Amino acid sequence: MTSTLNLQSPVRVSDLESAAQLVYRYFPPTAQITWPLLSTRAGCEVWVKHENHTPVGAFKVRGGLVYCDELRRTHPEVRGLITPTRGNHGQSIAYGAARFGLTATVVVPHGNSREKNAAMRALGAELIEVGHDFQAAAEHSRRLAQEKGLHLVPSYHPALVRGVASYALELFRAVNDLDTVYVPIGQGSGICGVIAARDALGSRTRIVGVVAEQAAAWALSMEAGKPVATETAETIADGVACRVPGDDAFSVISKGTERVVTVSEAEIRAAMRAYFTDTHNAAEGAGATPLAALLKEKGRMAGKKVGLVLTGGNVDREVYGPALMES
Numbered sequence: 001m002t003s004t005l006n007l008q009s010p011v012r013v014s015d016l017e018s019a020a021q022l023v024y025r026y027f028p029p030t031a032q033i034t035w036p037l038l039s040t041r042a043g044c045e046v047w048v049k050h051e052n053h054t055p056v057g058a059f060k061v062r063g064g065l066v067y068c069d070e071l072r073r074t075h076p077e078v079r080g081l082i083t084p085t086r087g088n089h090g091q092s093i094a095y096g097a098a099r100f101g102l103t104a105t106v107v108v109p110h111g112n113s114r115e116k117n118a119a120m121r122a123l124g125a126e127l128i129e130v131g132h133d134f135q136a137a138a139e140h141s142r143r144l145a146q147e148k149g150l151h152l153v154p155s156y157h158p159a160l161v162r163g164v165a166s167y168a169l170e171l172f173r174a175v176n177d178l179d180t181v182y183v184p185i186g187q188g189s190g191i192c193g194v195i196a197a198r199d200a201l202g203s204r205t206r207i208v209g210v211v212a213e214q215a216a217a218w219a220l221s222m223e224a225g226k227p228v229a230t231e232t233a234e235t236i237a238d239g240v241a242c243r244v245p246g247d248d249a250f251s252v253i254s255k256g257t258e259r260v261v262t263v264s265e266a267e268i269r270a271a272m273r274a275y276f277t278d279t280h281n282a283a284e285g286a287g288a289t290p291l292a293a294l295l296k297e298k299g300r301m302a303g304k305k306v307g308l309v310l311t312g313g314n315v316d317r318e319v320y321g322p323a324l325m326e327s
């Protein structure tokens with residue numbers, strides 16, 4: 001599927017506004033809130049973009065809607081979709097598929113989040129478990145797409161980026177003088193959407209990507225100046241468990257970000273606790289990484305106005321409980 005949005009060229013505000021209007025047919029804009037306790041903890045004015053408050057508990061649903069809408073209009077012959085996922089992307093495709101009369105098959109690795117798997121099934125998706133990590137699931141998806149004649153939805157595509165950029169459009173218009181925004185990096189759609197919105201609006205806000213130390217492919221790639229794959233990506237933050245960065249996403253991220261910060265598993269769990277203590281919001285591992293990075297860079301950000309994208313709250317109880325109980 002081709003897209004009207006080319007992320008290698010300047011993105012128009014009108015492109016992002018049309019995507020946002022499609023999203024708003026299904027749910028309203030999410031809130032951006034400054035929480036006093038969180039700001040006190042971080043030593044700066046913190047604005048949280050609550051993408052944990054979408055119908056699937058994560059930002060990805062915006063991209064799924066825009067992708068499925070564009071696919072239905074440009075390829076009306078397509079009836080079934082297949083995609084690899086760790087959970088939130090799969091929920092977004094299942095949600096969008098159901099609303100545009102399509103079927104969805106999602107492929108996850110063994111040991112994937114129980115609760116994300118259950119949510120994808122509840123949204124109507126057929127779920128297949130294959131392999132030990134996302135990359136293995138992605139390879140199996142490609143084979144199944146050919147065997148069954150299904151449309152393979154990539155994890156990164158301009159239509160997905162255009163959809164998720166709608167949350168950044170909301171954030172930058174609501175809080176137009178942010179010094180820095182921290183964004184997790186998984187397959188890249190989220191941070192590329194933030195870059196697209198920032199640039200389209202002519203904002204001077206700095207964008208900082210965040211990854212887990214145990215899934216550091218994007219940090220290594222930025223250091224090397226080219227995509228660098230890793231052998232493993234085992235982290236509590238499954239939404240950033242990327243082993244193989246894509247060329248297209250790397251091109252955008254390398255040009256549009258200030259830096260990439262790595263955070264430890266302990267720092268991620270501490271940020272999950274801080275979100276609950278200070279805002280009483282549940283943050284999954286990936287959703288907590290921006291706060292973990294801000295707290296790691298507390299001195300650098302002192303007194304500034306900072307945005308954090310709480311990308312999702314879909315964390316299994318058996319993972320979240322122990323993280324909350326740590327001291």
